[in-house]
Amino acid sequence: xxxxxxxxxxxxxxxxxxxxxxxxxxxxxxxxxxxxxxxxxxxxxxxxxxxxxxxxxxxxxxxxxxxxxxxxxxxxxxxxxxxxxxxxxxxxxxxxxxxxxxxxxxxxxxxxx
Amino acid sequence: xxxxxxxxxxxxxxxxxxxxxxxxxxxxxxxxxxxxxxxxxxxxxxxxxxxxxxxxxxxxxxxxxxxxxxxxxxxxxxxxxxxxxxxxxxxxxxxxxxxxxxxxxxxxxxxxxxxxxxxxxxxxxxxxxxxxxxxxxxxxxxxxxxxxxxxxxxxxxxxxxxxxxxxxxxxxxxxxxxxxxxxxxxxxxxxxxxxxxxxxxxxxxxxxxxxxxxxxxxxxxxxxxxxxxxxxxxxxxxxxxxxxxxxxxxxxxxxxxxxxxxxxxxxxxxxxxxxxxxxxxxxxxxxxxxxxxxxxxxxxxxxxxxxxxxxxxxxxxxxxxxxxxxxxxxxxxxxxxxxxxxxxxxxxxxxxxxxxxxxxxxxxxxxxxxxxxxxxxxxxxxxxxxxxxxxxxxxxxxxxxxxxxxxxxxxxxxxxxxxxxxxxxxxxxxxxxxxxxxxxxxxxxxxxxxxxxxxxxxxxxxxxxxxxxxxxxxxxxxxxxxxxxxxxxxxxxxxxxxxxxxxxxxxxxxxxxxxxxxxxxxxxxxxxxxxxxxxxxxxxxxxxxxxxxxxxxxxxxxxxxxxxxxxxxxxxxxxxxxxxxxxxxxxxxxxxxxxxxxxxxxxxxxxxxxxxxxxxxxxxxxxxxxxxxxxxxxxxxxxxxxxxxxxxxxxxxxxxxxxxxxxxxxxxxxxxxxxxxxxxxxxxxxxxxxxxxxxxxxxxxxxxxxxxxxxxxxxxxxxxxxxxxxxxxxxxxxxxxxxxxxxxxxxxxxxxxxxxxxxxxxxxxxxxxxxxxxxxxxxxxxxxxxxxxxxxxxxxxxxxxxxxxxxxxxxxxxxxxxxxxxxxxxxxxxxxxxxxxxxxxxxxxxxxxxxxxxxxxxxxxxxxxxxxxxxxxxxxxxxxxxx
Numbered sequence: 003x004x005x006x007x008x009x010x011x012x013x014x015x016x017x018x019x020x021x022x023x024x025x026x027x028x029x030x031x032x033x034x035x036x037x038x039x040x041x042x043x044x045x046x047x048x049x050x051x052x053x054x055x056x057x058x059x060x061x062x063x064x065x066x067x068x069x070x071x072x073x074x075x076x077x078x079x080x081x082x083x084x085x086x087x088x089x090x091x092x093x094x095x096x097x098x099x100x101x102x103x104x105x106x107x108x109x110x111x112x113x114x115x
Numbered sequence: 116x117x118x119x120x121x122x123x124x125x126x127x128x129x130x131x132x133x134x135x136x137x138x139x140x141x142x143x144x145x146x147x148x149x150x151x152x153x154x155x156x157x158x159x160x161x162x163x164x165x166x167x168x169x170x171x172x173x174x175x176x177x178x179x180x181x182x183x184x185x186x187x188x189x190x191x192x193x194x195x196x197x198x199x200x201x202x203x204x205x206x207x208x209x210x211x212x213x214x215x216x217x218x219x220x221x222x223x224x225x226x227x228x229x230x231x232x233x234x235x236x237x238x239x240x241x242x243x244x245x246x247x248x249x250x251x252x253x254x255x256x257x258x259x260x261x262x263x264x265x266x267x268x269x270x271x272x273x274x275x276x277x278x279x280x281x282x283x284x285x286x287x288x289x290x291x292x293x294x295x296x297x298x299x300x301x302x303x304x305x306x307x308x309x310x311x312x313x314x315x316x317x318x319x320x321x322x323x324x325x326x327x328x329x330x331x332x333x334x335x336x337x338x339x340x341x342x343x344x345x346x347x348x349x350x351x352x353x354x355x356x357x358x359x360x361x362x363x364x365x366x367x368x369x370x371x372x373x374x375x376x377x378x379x380x381x382x383x384x385x386x387x388x389x390x391x392x393x394x395x396x397x398x399x400x401x402x403x404x405x406x407x408x409x410x411x412x413x414x415x416x417x418x419x420x421x422x423x424x425x426x427x428x429x430x431x432x433x434x435x436x437x438x439x440x441x442x443x444x445x446x447x448x449x450x451x452x453x454x455x456x457x458x459x460x461x462x463x464x465x466x467x468x469x470x471x472x473x474x475x476x477x478x479x480x481x482x483x484x485x486x487x488x489x490x491x492x493x494x495x496x497x498x499x500x501x502x503x504x505x506x507x508x509x510x511x512x513x514x515x516x517x518x519x520x521x522x523x524x525x526x527x528x529x530x531x532x533x534x535x536x537x538x539x540x541x542x543x544x545x546x547x548x549x550x551x552x553x554x555x556x557x558x559x560x561x562x563x564x565x566x567x568x569x570x571x572x573x574x575x576x577x578x579x580x581x582x583x584x585x586x587x588x589x590x591x592x593x594x595x596x597x598x599x600x601x602x603x604x605x606x607x608x609x610x611x612x613x614x615x616x617x618x619x620x621x622x623x624x625x626x627x628x629x630x631x632x633x634x635x636x637x638x639x640x641x642x643x644x645x646x647x648x649x650x651x652x653x654x655x656x657x658x659x660x661x662x663x664x665x666x667x668x669x670x671x672x673x674x675x676x677x678x679x680x681x682x683x684x685x686x687x688x689x690x691x692x693x694x695x696x697x698x699x700x701x702x703x704x705x706x707x708x709x710x711x712x713x714x715x716x717x718x719x720x721x722x723x724x725x726x727x728x729x730x731x732x733x734x735x736x737x738x739x740x741x742x743x744x745x746x747x748x749x750x751x752x753x754x755x756x757x758x759x760x761x762x763x764x765x766x767x768x769x770x771x772x773x774x775x776x777x778x779x780x781x782x783x784x785x786x787x788x789x790x791x792x793x794x795x796x797x798x799x800x801x802x803x804x805x806x807x808x809x810x811x812x813x814x815x816x817x818x819x820x821x822x823x824x825x826x827x828x829x830x831x832x833x834x835x836x837x838x839x840x841x842x843x844x845x846x847x848x849x850x851x852x853x854x855x856x857x858x859x860x861x862x863x864x865x866x867x868x869x870x871x872x873x874x875x876x877x878x879x880x881x882x883x884x885x886x887x888x889x890x891x892x893x894x895x896x897x898x899x900x901x902x903x904x905x906x907x908x909x910x911x912x913x914x915x916x917x918x919x920x921x922x923x924x925x926x927x928x929x930x931x932x933x934x935x936x937x938x939x940x941x942x943x944x945x946x947x948x949x950x951x952x953x954x955x956x957x958x959x960x961x962x963x964x965x966x967x968x969x970x971x972x973x974x975x976x977x978x979x980x981x982x983x984x985x986x987x988x989x990x991x992x993x994x995x996x997x998x
Contacts, residue, residue, distance in 0.1 A: 030136055031143040049144070050167035053136060054175030061180055078139045079132070 015055050017098060020064065020083065020091040027082040029072070030056060056081055064090050133176050141166065187512070191519040199520060205492055209485045209524045212886055213574060214531025216481035219474040219879065221536035221559070221567045226547050227467050228566075229557030235456050236371045236556065238311025239412060244422050244452040245375075246278070246409040248430070252447035255704075261405040262390070263397050264433065268409060271429045274417040279303035281408040283376055284387055285821075287659045287851060289356035290343065296657070296851045297339070297357075300378035301387040307334070307368070309412050316340075317351035317366030324365075325383035331362040332383070337370040339379040358388060359661040372555045374459055375408055401440045411452065423452040463550035466872070469948055473628070473879050476621050478574065480883045483614045484890040486578035489521065490611050491897045521579025522572065529571030533559065536567075546875070549868045581610060611894050612930055618890055619934025619975075620941055622883040623967060627942035629880035630963040631949055632873035635956040639869055645796035645805070646696060647737030648858035650687075652832035653695045655854045656843055657821035666819050667752070673813060673822050675846045677729060680826055683838055687827040690732035691813055693820040696798045696858065697865040702806045709767060710777040710786065721767045724798075724806055725780070727820055728759070729813040733793055735827045736858075743774040743791030746812040756815055758787040762795050764807035778809070787811065801865055802954045825858075832857050872952060884971075888978040895927045896982040903989055911991040920983045927979035928972070935968055942967075 022028070022036045033056075034049045059065045064087030072078050083091070141162050148158035166172075177186065199206040234240050246268060248258040260268070260280070269278040281302050288297045303309075307319035315337065324332050335350065344350050354361045362382070384390055393404035413422045430450035434441040441448045457464075493500075500513055537559055548554045656676065663669045673691045680689035704722040732738075733745050741762060750757050758778060765773050777786040787809075795805035811817075824843075828835050836855045843852050856864075899906075906919055946958030956963075 029139065031140045034140075035147075048167040049140065049165045050137075050169065050172040051175070053133065053172055054179045057133075057176045058179035076139065076142075077135070079136050 015051070016059060017091075017094045019052070019055060019059060020087060020094065023065065023081055023083045023087070024091060027080045029078040029080050031078075033081070059087070063087075129177065129180050130173070133173060137166070137169070137172075187515075188519070191516050192523065194516065195520040195523045199523065202492065205488055206524065206527075208889075209488055210527045210531055212481045212484055213525055213528025213571075214535055215882060216474075216478035217525075217528050217532030217567060217570055217574065218535025218539070219532075220471070220478055220570055221532050221563060222539050222543050223467070223470050223474050224566050225536060225540050225559050225563040226543055226554070226557050227471060228560070228562055229544075229555075230460050230463055230547060230551055230553050231467060232562075233556050235459075240311075240456065241454075242276075242413045242415075243310065243455040244411050244413060244419060245455050245458050246411065246426055246450060247453050247458070248448070248450045250446040250448045252445055258448065259406040260409045261402040262394050262407065263401050263403065264405075264430075265407050265409050267433045268411075268426060268429055271432070272411065272422075272425050274414050274421050274425050276412040276414050277305060277309050278409055278411040279306045279309050280384065281306065281375070281410065282387075282390065282404075282406050283378065284389065285657060286357055287849075288362075288380065289849075294659075294849050294851045295343070296853050297379040298376070299387075300373070300376070300381040301384055301390060302381055304383050306381075306410075309410065312368060312371060314366035315369045316348070317364070319366050319368075320381075320383050325385050327385060329383075329385070331357070331360050331386050332365045333357070333362045334366045334368060334381040335364060336368050336373065336377070336379055336381070338377070340367045343379075358386075358659070362386075370555075372553055374455060374552060376552070401437050410455065419452065419454055426450050426452045459553045460551045463547050463553075465948075465951065466550055467547065470875070472948075473625065473876060476625060477879050477883055478570070480618050480621050480886055482574055482578040483618045484886045485521075485524065486581045487611055487614050487890045487894060489517075489578065490581070490607055490614075491893055493517075493607065518576065518579045522575035525571045525575030525578075528574065529567050532571070533564070533567055536563075546868075546871045549871075581614070608898070611897075615887075615891055615894055615930045616934040616937065618883075618887040619931050619971070620937035622880070622887045623935055623938025623971060624941045624945050625876070625880035625883045626967045626971065627938075627946060627964055628949055629873070629877040630967055631946060631953055631956055631958060631960060632869070632876050634960065634963055635953040636866070636869050636873040638956065639801050639954045640866060642797065642801045644696065644801060644862070645738060645794050646858075648696075648862045650827055650829075650832055651736060651858040652826045652828065652835050652839065653698075653854070653856055653858060653861070654824045654836075654839055654843075654852050655821055656824055656850055656852055658819075658847075658850065662847075662849075663819070666816055669819050669822070670813065672847055672850065673729070676822075676824065676843055679842045679845060680824070680839070681731075683842060685829050685835070687829055688731045688735040689827070690735040690825045691727075691729045691822045692732055692825065693727040693816075693823060694798065695823045695825070695856075695861065696736070696796055697800070697861045698823075698854075702799050702808075705780050707778050707780050707809070708782065709773075710779070721807065723760075723764055724808045726798075726808055726810045727813055727816045728810040732810070732825070733759075735825050736796075738796055739794045741792045741794060742772075743789070745791055745793075746810075746814075750812045751814050754815075756785065756787045757790045757812060759791040759793055759810040760789055761793055761805070761808045761810075763805045764809055765792050767807070785817070801862075869952070869954070884974065888974055891927060891931065891975060892978040892982065894930075895923060895979050896985070898926065899923060899982045899986045902986070906986050906989045907991040907993070910989065916987040919987050919989075923983035923986045924976065924979050927975060927983075931972065931975040935971060939964055939968065 018037050018040075019033060022033050022040070025036075028036070030052055031049075034052050056065065056067075060067055060081070064084055065081045066084050067079050067081045069077055069079050141159070144162035144165060145155070145158045148161055149155060153161065235243065237243065246260060248260055248264070249256050250258050262280075265278070265280050272278055279302065281300060284299045284301055285296055286299050287294045289295070302320070304320040304322050304325040307314075312319070314334065317334075319334055320332070323329060333355070335344075340346060340350060350364050351366060352363065354363050356362070368381075390404055396403045411422065413419060427450055430448075434443050434448055443449070540557065540559060544554045544557045547557075656672070658669045658672045663672055677689050677691055680686055702724040705725050706720040706722050708720060728746060730746050730748060730750075733740060743759070745759065746757065760773060760778075768776070773789045773792060775788065777788050779786050793810070796808070797803060797805055798808070799806070824839065826832065826835060826839060839855065840852045843850050906914075909919060910916075942964065943959055950958050
């Protein structure tokens, strides 16, 4: 039996989306595939909950979006990191690292995390 | 917020976009699963499952887009409308109460806006000033400007673009043979240019219209053009006979308010024969024709203070040069310049502000009452609120829901209020028109509607916040307890009590105010004006100077008219005088000397008001003869000059008998022998103390004057107007007969303003009283319902019915008592603003205050009686069993 996928912390999803889009513009479905892939299927995004997050980030101005054709010539909404989004990504990555470091210290000697 | 509203408008777009995104996502996911070997249907099902709850995601997207609070608002409004609809009695009462309050405020504000706030409808209206001369040491607030003084101001004032003069005359304009008496503004040629008034037709005056020998020209007022010539577009160029000269119409004014008076036509100054004659006498008489109004436009970049200072300086200069004329040491003669807008509205400003204060008090009472109604209703809504709270509505959401309901009520109240204002603003405008000429611009315009909206919102928040603050719901107690038992209602009850106390206090202030005005009005109405107004018809026949150029010519009109009138059936007596009592004139102040008592100091000489009276004047108008005799047929042009004085004037004889002594009005050139003393007449206003007056016989009157015919008829004088006209036209078919009014009407007219003020305040106070009593009764009734069980227990333990009743009454009357005490204190302070409108009534009249207190207590007892009786009908068994 595979390990039960971890629930995604609120806020972590934002960071993952921003990180994913740092690779280049993509549409919602591609983002969900990418996140699943990157986390080796450990992190499991309830696919639909991606969209509120995308719209929230767009409203916040960190993403821009436009409708254009995919390679199969289908219309899809492509999201892209804005300049503000790039800054946000850097800030959030930094604070994430600080937190994991702190959590690691609390958990002490245990190497595994 | 704007972005969110835009997003809300575009919510369908957002939904559609989300749908498209989802469709694309599902297609891709399905395709992927198909590629991994699943069947199409199974793949589709799995894709949908992986996606998760669609509705929740959609809602989350909406929230992410910031649409949700608008959605909630819409939801709140729908819910609010539904809740209010379920309780139509409450909703209707609240909307009507608020509607009256908001409506009254809207109506008053529309008048304040039109009269006090709007800029003058003239170009550069804010730079227009009027020269105001006064002689405070002799009690004269305004002294007209004489021609010579105007010349000084005009030539020496430097901070003005220009100064112009104005005076009013009545002339006969012959319109196709019909004589029409027109009020005529006689103005400088640049008058309209200075005010910035552009004609709608033709042109206004230019300098060449105002030179000797120029063609006589007229400018018509908009109203006169519309009413007398039906707005004839070809009026310019038409010629009318006036003052025996042809006058050509050169233009028509736009529909703007006239200041200082409304006029039918305007002419340049040189065309006025009276002013021209007076100007020639200036070398002998510096103050010749002292009836001008002088206006100026302050130069750009200069202040009104500079303008006032400039006028004051010029005034000081010429009063010093002519010290013998002005005697500033004893007259205090001085001058200043006053902003035209404030001069135009100063008579109405205070009254309007008082009315605004009163209507805001009424609105406050309405707010308190609706707040109370809402609180009472909340007692029954505890369970509903608790239930909603249990189902997940946050406290903020509940408060917002309650505020939405109150705002809905206030908005509906605002709509009712606008309807109310539209219905009453006409009446109000007429009323205010008695105090200012500037009512033509009163209308319910966008500014007024904006005000109403603001007031409605504030009102909604005001009466919505209080109950909402009490919306702290204790879930467990509220849900556990039975339907008719409220949870922790103590805070709410305290709030209700406080509201009732406040309502009572404010109502008492309004009632005392209304009581004072009514008492004052009653006293004014009871004033003995010194003459009998019943059964007398008055009319003006002013013989045109071109046909009746001097007094002996005028007598050839007046005396035959009198003779014919007295021959008419139904006429008891008829008279001609120069001023009808209470017709709006101001007293003259002619200095006089008593023979052998001539004082050398000209400023210490007594002053009197000269009236002209024909033989039967005193009988006709019912002024009693106190001693001596009246005028008779033997007093003629040739006989001894005689005079009749009133009692007020006889005081100058220091207790000696004036009869047989002589007086002079021109320092001994002409002497008049006093032959009688008559009673005092309140000629200039019912509230005004009588002044010294002297009557001279028509046959000996030294000057021309506008004849006022008085006819005492045996029956009602109303039907006599036609006969009066025929009689005058039998003597002179071209003589206009004007201002036909009964003396009773004139007296009623003089009382109209105080009557309306008292009526308005009484209506508002009555409304406040009704609303307050309804609120009181409601609060007591709710409290009785809540205490049913307590009453049951008390009665089971032996309390008598009267004792229970007394308990309930005491509860109500304690609140009323506190409110009354506060209200009486408030009335003592607020009454002072009314003192200018009170006649022989002090603002702290103890009788009125006591009367209001007693009446209020009685009414409040009645209001509490019904719920108190209900408390005594509680059956102890049933009351105990309900628990």
